Amino acid sequence: MDELRRQLRQSAAAHRPDRERMLARVERGMSAQGKPAPRRSVRPSLRIAGAAAAAAGVLVAGGYGMSVLLHEHSRGAPTQAVAPARTVPPSRSSPPAPSTSPRGVRTEDGPLWSDGSVDPHSNDFWAQSNVTLKTTQPLTSLAVELRVARTEGVRPAGAWRTLPARDFVLTTKAEDGFLVYRWTLKGGRTVPAGSHVFAGQYHHARGGRDATADGYAATARSGDEQVAVRGDFAPRID
Incomplete structure (x- = not known):
């Protein structure tokens, strides 16, 4: 022990x-x-x-x-691909709008003929400018523009056309020193062969008015042919 x-x-x-x-x-x-x-x-x-x-x-x-959770978090959620937006081509049923100011004179093109004149019933305070179109073939589209220079006292007083009003869209506005009337044929409508008048009415200062600076233009389609005319107005003769 x-x-x-x-x-x-x-x-x-x-x-x-x-x-x-x-x-x-x-x-x-x-x-x-x-x-x-x-x-x-x-x-x-x-x-x-x-x-x-x-x-x-x-x-x-x-x-x-x-570690796995952090790795998954750092990767982020999958990004969904976005399909590019489709660009719809413009409809070709209507002609392009006339130019903002006619350059030179071209009163005939294909089946279309034109003329611009101040109506003889115009007076010292009021006037009417007529755009006459003649076509030898039906038109499946048509746009007409009348431009009245904004001389002293010019302001709109109305507008009309010999073709049915329900077939057209009319706009009237001041633009770049002009009083502008535009008639546009609605889709699916047709202008028959013949002579047609588009008229813009306006007030102006007292006395005779000089229409030298006024102008018009029109574009149309006849079958597969695109045509255009333009012109001016002769000075009013008292």
Whole structure:
């Protein structure tokens, strides 16, 4: 027994005790005395190491999951492709609008003939400008523009045409120093062969008015042919 105590004291005094060696010595000493060897238990260090390993596994698994989530987040949601907008070509059923100011005179083109004149019933305060069109063939589209220079006192007083009013769209407005009347044939309507008049009426300052700066233009379609005419107005003769 004394030998056993001595060995235990020597083991405790060691700088780094070896638990396994100490237990082995105790077992040997007790066996020599005929006593059962004490039951070994799992070392606390092993339990701590196991817990640490388990915790590390959880951290590794959690870290992997977080890494996957962050990776997916950084990629962002898929972007949906947007189809390019379709550009609808303009309808060719109507002719382009006449130019804003007729240049030169061209009173005939294909089946279309034209003339501009100040109506003889005009007076010292009021006037009417007539655009006469003659066509030898039916027209499937037509746009007529009358431009009256805005001399002193000029303002609109009405408009008319010999063709049915329901077949045309009429606009009247001031534009670039002119009083402008525009007649546009509606889609699906036809102008028959013959002579047709488009008239714009307006007030003006007292006295005879000079119509030299006035003008007209018309564009039309006959079958597959696009035609255009333009002209001016002779000065009013008192």
